[in-house]
Amino acid sequence: MTWRGALIGCGFFARNHMHGWQDAEGADIVAVCDIDRGRAETFARDFGATPFTDAQEMLTAIRPDFVDVATTVETHRPLVELALASGALTICQKPFAASWPDALAMVEAADRAGRPLLVHENFRWQHAFRLVRAEIEAGAIGRPSFARLSFRHGFDVYANQPYLAEVEDFGLMDMGLHLFDLARFLMGDVASVACHTQRLNPRIRGEDAFTALLGHTDGGVSGIDCSFFAKTTPDPFPETIARIDGPEGTIEVGVGCRIRVHTRDGVREIDGDPPVPAWGTRPWHFVQDSVAAFEAHVVDVLDGRAEPQPSGRHNLETLAITLACYRSAARRETVDLAGFIAAGCPR
Ligand SMILES: NC(=O)c1ccc[n+]([C@@H]2O[C@H](COP(=O)([O-])OP(=O)(O)OC[C@H]3O[C@@H](n4cnc5c(N)ncnc54)[C@H](O)[C@@H]3O)[C@@H](O)[C@H]2O)c1
Known part of the structure; x- marks a missing residue:
């Protein structure tokens, strides 16, 4: 069919x-x-x-x-x-x-x-993070208590997406929600949100950097930082650098989608870099691969073999986290997510 x-x-x-x-x-x-x-x-x-x-x-x-x-x-x-x-x-x-x-x-x-x-939401469909989740599910590091997700670069995103320079809600709405969905994928649902935002590039309208702290419902924490105005050579765009700690070990995702699993037995390296699609190009290939993986999943949903991942309903909480970040940044307070959602996510 x-x-x-x-x-x-x-x-x-x-x-x-x-x-x-x-x-x-x-x-x-x-x-x-x-x-x-x-x-x-x-x-x-x-x-x-x-x-x-x-x-x-x-x-x-x-x-x-x-x-x-x-x-x-x-x-x-x-x-x-x-x-x-x-x-x-x-x-x-x-x-x-x-x-x-x-x-x-x-x-x-x-x-x-x-x-x-x-x-x-294709970040959770990136090959490296599917492998990380499989390691967590297999119990490689025990139940994670801490995650750090970092997306920092100086790539000119405004060339392909000029509207990004014009929008008032930029960094959190464009990249934050990818990273928050990824944090939920790896660490579970979220109970509290604190965030600091910055506008570093004077030529754009919205915030282009943020640092967020998510408290997860099971007691874990995620620190999530993002900047569109961070200059390193080579520029890691569009990679997410990650670290997840559990009682039995740590998983790191480094540049080149290199995964290192630290346990008491030593360090195991996993290649998380997917093949470049025939229509793709480095360094975008793992994003392109994640789009194809997500779409293959949609066919599974159409065939009745899988539940939507993520569904619109699941994504409500990701949006609520993003909106809570704006509130937290404006008021310099930690936002209780359940109360914020019950109040209709006021900014
Ligand atoms: N998941 C990812 O990794 C990722 C990466 C880049 C962009 N995005 C998202 O993809 C979306 C599109 O971004 P883009 O950069 O491709 O934007 P774009 O402006 O290049 O393309 C949007 C297109 O939609 C068309 N359009 C607008 N209203 C329409 C309507 N009513 N009916 C039919 N067509 C209409 C426009 O004419 C335009 O061609 C954004 O929401 C962006 O955040 C996601």
Whole structure:
């Protein structure tokens, strides 16, 4: 069985989506849509699909089994609601929503439609972090008590994504939620949030650095730091450097996706660097690989072999952590996450 899909938003990152879908067995993107006709036609030509400039028109004409929404955040809610109402399994790129009411509305729309809603959170699908999670599950270091996730670079992200220089909520909304989802994947759910934000690059509008402390429900802690204005040579972009400590040992993820598992028996090295996809290029290959891995997972969900990872409902907490960071930074206080969510995540 091949599931028929439609993509909405033929922009910078969606090109990776399209290559990933071509690699996914059991899925075929038959239609693409962009309000910019030229972009829709270019994708249609490059990937063999029918172009549209209106999402509703495309959904009515094509009746896809699944819809991949790859636009920027301000259009997520209307497009996700349209896709779900058409009866399609729906995927939404991150950031899922800019506000708590928008995120809740999309989750409720999925419940009403009775269709799965997934958020394209690909960091947890990076090969190295799948291997780290497998080590944790196998008990290599015991139950983790501490994680450090660090994403610091000086790469010019504004060249491919000029909107990032203009948005008021930048670092936390663009990268924070990836890292918070990863922290939940490795360390479990979160009970408290404290954060400090900085705007280091004077030419951009929002915060481009943050340092966050997550208290996990089981007593573990994660320290998460990110900077888009950190200069080292070679620049590690787009790698996440990690360390996870447990009572029996430590797992490190270093540059080049090199994993080192320290236990009382010594140090074991694991190569966490995935092959470069035929359509990919270093140093983006492990991100491109994670997109393909996520999309293969979507086919498993369509086939009924897997539960969405992460679902829209699961991603609510990740968004709440992100919004709690803004509140914490503004008030210089630690935010109790359950209370913050109960209050509707006020900024
Ligand atoms: N997961 C990741 O690793 C990753 C990496 C980069 C970007 N992203 C996310 O991907 C999303 C898209 O980013 P981008 O840089 O590709 O943006 P982009 O601006 O290059 O592309 C967005 C496209 O959506 C189109 N669009 C807007 N409204 C539309 C509508 N109503 N119907 C149809 N098309 C519409 C625009 O014309 C544009 O072509 C963002 O939310 C970004 O955060 C994720």
